[in-house]
Amino acid sequence: AAGVIQSPRHLIKEKRETATLKCYPIPRHDTVYWYQQGPGQDPQFLISFYEKMQSDKGSIPDRFSAQQFSDYHSELNMSSLELGDSALYFCASSLFGSREGNEQYFGPGTRLTVT
Amino acid sequence: TQLLEQSPQFLSIQEGENLTVYCNSSSVFSSLQWYRQEPGEGPVLLVTVVTGGEVKKLKRLTFQFGDARKDSSLHITAAQPGDTGLYLCAGLFSGTYKYIFGTGTRLKVLA
Numbered sequence: 205a206a207g208v209i210q211s212p213r214h215l216i217k218e219k220r221e222t223a224t225l226k227c228y229p230i231p232r233h234d235t236v237y238w239y240q241q242g243p244g245q246d247p248q249f250l251i252s253f254y255e256k257m258q259s260d261k262g263s264i265p266d267r268f269s270a271q272q273f274s275d276y277h278s279e280l281n282m283s284s285l286e287l288g289d290s291a292l293y294f295c296a297s298s299l300f301g302s303r304e305g306n307e308q309y310f311g312p313g314t315r316l317t318v319t
Numbered sequence: 320t321q322l323l324e325q326s327p328q329f330l331s332i333q334e335g336e337n338l339t340v341y342c343n344s345s346s347v348f349s350s351l352q353w354y355r356q357e358p359g360e361g362p363v364l365l366v367t368v369v370t371g372g373e374v375k376k377l378k379r380l381t382f383q384f385g386d387a388r389k390d391s392s393l394h395i396t397a398a399q400p401g402d403t404g405l406y407l408c409a410g411l412f413s414g415t416y417k418y419i420f421g422t423g424t425r426l427k428v429l430a
Contacts, residue, residue: 309364
């Protein structure tokens with residue numbers, strides 16, 4: 205079965221640069237979530253989109269923005285990168301209103317390293 | 320403020336032992352999910368519980384959702400080294416699209 209696809213898998217950037225992370229949800233899924241996971245920490249919710257509209261917002265810095273496109277893929281744009289932005293970034297997708305309470309399925313993650 | 324507390328945080332046991340991981344909150348969730356995560360990989364969904372008092376079994380894993388939908392437990396019978404990993408619970412608040420993750424339980428099963 206198709207899973208959530210994230211690209212790139214690894215990204216190295218310098219401070220103050222920008223980065224764009226991409227997420228392709230499971231086919232037919234209409235909701236996308238972005239999470240940030242630092243070393244030894246649990247995933248922290250950043251933002252979510254349902255049907256191309258922002259549905260919820262978590263601890264996403266103002267330097268970050270995201271959107272969901274007409275084909276339901278999503279991009280997380282990160283500007284003025286800081287050392288503290290180094291983390292694993294996960295995308296998850298779900299089908300809103302599914303019988304099992306909007307189960308979310310995670311992608312393999314993008315490891316961002318800011319030097 | 321961490322809304323979902325997991326216990327224990329760390330657990331190291333011998334192969335064949337049983338264990339229970341708890342996920343507790345003062346908030347009511349419309350659904351709660353359990354994940355297992357390997358280092359450097361995305362969390363893998365194990366189960367979703369929706370109804371208060373619900374019990375679900377997945378081979379040697381038994382999941383229970385509290386009657387009030389504020390807490391959940393994961394019980395592993397006869398643990399195996401392959402069960403080693405980070406176990407995360409995540410709760411969904413009614414009327415939101417935001418999942419809150421628990422603090423995680425790092426399990427190590429020794430052969």
